[in-house]
Amino acid sequence: MRLKSFQAQTLTVHAGSAGDSLYGGIVNPIYPAAAYDYVEEVRYPRYFNTPNQKAVVEKMVALEQGEDGLVFSSGMAAIMTSMLAVLKQGDHVLFQHDLYGGTHYAAVNALNRYGIAYSMADVSDLKTFAAALRPNTRLMYIETPSNPLMKITDVAGVARLARKKGILTMIDNTFASPVNQQPITLGIDIVAHSGTKYIGGHSDLCCGVVVTSKKLTEQIRQSALIFGGSLDAQTCWLVERSLKTMVLRVQQQNENALAIARALEKEPRIRAVFYPGLKDHPGHRIARRQMPGGFGGMLSFEVKGNAETFLKRLALIKRAISLGGVESTATLPVKTSHAKLTAAERQAVGISDRLVRLSVGIEDAGDLIRDIQQAL
Template sequence: MNPEKKGINTICTHEGGVEDVLFKGATSPIYTSTSYAFEDVDVKRYPRYFNTPNQEALGKKLAALEHAEQAMIFGSGMAAISTALLTFLQAGDHVVFQQTLYGGTYNLAVTQLERFGISYSFTTGWQVMDFERELKDNTKLIYVETPSNPLLTITDLAGVSKLAKSKGIMTMIDNTFASPINQNPIDFGIDVVCHSATKYMGGHSDICAGVVASSKENMERVYQTAICFGGSLSDYTVWLLERSLKTMGLRVKEQNANAAQMAAYLMENPDILNVHYPGLESHPDHLLAKSQMNGFGGMLSFELSDEVDVSQFFKQLKLIKPSMSLAGLESTVSAPVTTSHALMSPEDRQKQGIRDSLVRFSLGIENIEDLTGDIEQAIKEVKSMQVHA
């Protein structure tokens, strides 16, 4: 069987496991040792070297999912992103970041990069021409995020990759919102793929992890940086992540379906001003998303009308959980201005189009009628409270 021809659920289930040669168990055994032999062995193993049996095996599964040659697991998404950035950038270099960017990555750029002598620019949009305008003679890297957090903007991966390659510049992406189920950026020429594995890969709101995937040559460079920064993940959590990945294809498929139905429902709700979801034909980049994504994802965002206070709306929800993170089995909502993008100034949030009324919505696997019903009753309750105030 050709591994490249395996279906996504087969890869999720079978690639990159640790064989139980002693008892022939169906699941990978956990190797929790932090001390391994160094004499008469092929590999000198140590958790901080990212090469314990569980770390190595899971890296193979992640590489297969992202169509990469190699992948590494980190202690968090930001550990993965920061390690990758500081692998390919050095003093005197310049990096171009997409304007619509996760708040943690934005904060890393504006508070840390100049300490390392690295300059940066943010695009004014997310079209290929916006990236081209920001290029300088010392630009070494273009960093994109698509779909973006929290406005679900879509960036042309093939277009950005073509631009970068014509200038000898590397490309890097945060592929968290899409997951490898919905999007494989390497197929469009992107060099390095990063994930917060806390999200769709973990999928159960009980794991914090990150991933970097790329070519063997690039990953050897990432490895040299990673062993210095020490952002490795415990083998127990690695084992839990492998367990979770086995159902990722099934989970994400259901979340995609729920998000599509929820977006359609919200579009018809008079108390919702704007809905941001690339699966909607009204989304400005719908056709682009359709051309580079296998599914439109389980994330969307929407803006409440002035008649519905965001904080009160959250308090009236009975099923959907107001929560910091996303992509779990349970549906969650958050206010980007007080969570994911709280570290950005109000002015910078405004530039991105992140308003105080914006709600980020992560669809879980519940029955869609229960979710729409919860939205409806919460809005009704808030409006009733305001009438009687």
């Protein structure tokens, strides 16, 4: 049977996990070597071609339905290395305006220093997004669902627009995870992840992944071996282990998040709930089409009272940055992911001081809802 014919739940377990040919063990060994015989292939951790790195990549490539990819030491290493690999001085990048705070910060503070221009535009209306294109636009960069307001970008629409004009597309697929959304099947060129989130899934490692075509992987690898953001064998092995349970984790997180969003909609002490699985979410129709696996484990809501007090009162849900772990965590974007934005920039993307972002874990949904209700 060909690997490609299997479903995600089978691929997460078996792709890239050939086992141990020396002793017949059914899991991949950890190969910590940083020095290899070079006769067959010049193998080296910073060349992104050691056995444990390749095992992670094989699983991710199978899940994202790409051709090849690379695993990095962090999500930002994956994102910035890929961008700088396909861009050069004089190019322009068009970003959707609501981005993960770290990517926003990198765009504003790093790209201009390399002579790369950028702009940010509202992608909820594709015509507005298209109007921001310039003759030298080389890359369109999107993120959906977006952080922290869970706005939905029409992935296929952006890909169509870019292809017509010969522009590359890149997406941050962290929030959706490959379980819920496969952007390459929708026409996107480069898919990046902060693997620190759903891919790692246990809040105990940091990594990044890029999946794309063979040609672009080689182009990105040439930059990656200069910038050097490779991942060590032990962490790769943990990532591979985590990926085997990702479908189960994310399915539970999808179900929990939907149950919580529906319960919070009825709460009089909550002003608004942002979750693409809710029928009245503005992106619901598109999300249903482009997220066949589910709407994800991330949601946000605005409380009517003091958000900091609310967070302090949570007993089960932990106050913590990052997301995608088996344990539920909450943050105030104004203090965390979007703290580096000015108040005006936050206002422009609709992030208020009362906004709470929730990363839903795999606990019992009823327990989580009761915790939120008592804190309110």
